[in-house]
Amino acid sequence: MALLEVNGLGIKFGGLRAVDDLTMKINKGQLYGLIGPNGAGKTTVFNMLTGVYAPTNGGFTLDGEALAGRSPIEINRKGIARTFQNIRLFSGMTVLDNVKVGLHNSKKYNVFEGIFRLPRYFREEAEMDERAEELLKVFGLEGEKETMARNLPYGRQRKLEIARALATDPKLLLLDEPAAGMNPNETAELMKTIRYVRDEFDMTILLIEHDMKLVGGICEELTVLNFGQVLAQGKTSEVLNDPEVIKAYLGE
């Protein structure tokens, strides 16, 4: 059984079918790419997979459990975490605290124990600090843990968002254009980091990328969306040589 199974997923905004009849399977440990021209419906797919939008058609399962239409909070707790195309950090909090918010549900001390500084507060806070710093290290952010998130350079903000998502210990990580706004050097480095995350955390990653060359380098399989519909699907090398796909991109 695949980790994520998407079956005929679709959503309508008024008259617009933003995503129509999307079916795909992602196996555990896979690095999977969702590509397509601007406005194809990629982010909308993420919004359905994370409960921001309830699909109007079809559904999806994670580890066999149907999750379509559940709330974002529930879906995160079931094991899907994401980043956003337009970065959404907790800008007025430090880099470290951004990750620690991601660790929130992994700890159990209650409001009373927190306010009165009972032993479990100290123990679990220390565990959170340690874990958060480990995650920051993966992205080379450990030197900036006390920096306000809003004061980080753009590329580092994107990395921090991935670290925060990973803090929730997901089964499936959704990355929405993680390289957007980065220069070629930063992009190459990020791709390396993503592969490292997949290997080191045994993570399954679904990645949206606008730039086809980029995904070619790291994704094993691809789904190409165009005007909300699947244009091509399969092994990366085959999909990227598909004349339909080439036409959709050139015609953009």
Added chain:
Amino acid sequence: MKKIINKKNIIAAAVAVGVYILITVLCSAGLLSRHYQSLLVPIGINVILAVSLNLTVGFLGELTLGHAGFMSVGAYAGCLFTLYSDLPTVIELPLAIIIGGAVAAVFGVIIGIPALRLKGDYLAIVTLAFGEIIRSVITNLDALGGAGGLKGIDKSSGFTSVYILLLITVLVSVTLVDSRHGRAITAIRDNVIAAESIGINVVFYKLLAFVSAAFFAGAAGVLYGHNLGILKPNTFDFNKSIEILVIVVLGGMGSIKGSIISAVIITLLPEVLRGLDDYRMLIYSIVLIAIMIVNNSSKLKAAKEKFIEKIRSGNTPAKEDA
């Protein structure tokens, strides 16, 4: 690892005790005029109100306009309790404070559950309505003394009891903010969608901040009533809510220290300027505007942030970006 006993906490405790001793000595030595002595309780009450309101407005980022309403329901509940009980004061007053806080918190839950679920500034509208409705209900209830006020309350509270509640309020606010629960509250303020995406129970944490604020406002109301000996519904009007909001905004959203300092200044200011007669309100306004400008200057803010980051990261030289 974090510890309870560290340099910062020792200094804070020393300041807390020092301020208390200083004021007590000044009072007993007759160095503080009767007029200024009479301001100690109102200042303390305003600090409690401002610090607690800051939980909702500053840390959660939700505008509420009914803080005086919570103060009044707490005040009436606590004062009615002492009017009808004959326990010794040392037991009665703390019990009254808890009862007043709890009743205000219950109102907080009743108002918060529907209002905080909605997106947008519904909370501001609902709390505004709440404050005004409570005031007119009390005015028309003879059992609560009506417009004439609830009289005969024991004058059992003074600077000491207010100071103790103030310390508790500040302590609880500081520790709440610096916990996983406080971080969840601040995260919701900064980005609700992101907070949901990492599994933060948004409604619960909004309620937690809002209800904690209501609790302390209610508790402050109890001490207010037991200081004056009478409660009049018109004291808790919209202007009082706005006064507290002004204190919080001037002190800086999400700054507990700022709320404390701002509450002291704003409560004292009209009294200090009393001698200036006609110019009083003019100068008062100018000072408010000046504080606001200084506080919101982005250059000053950035400098402050840099400074704090430097201190926190333990004076390691700034690393160059790779």
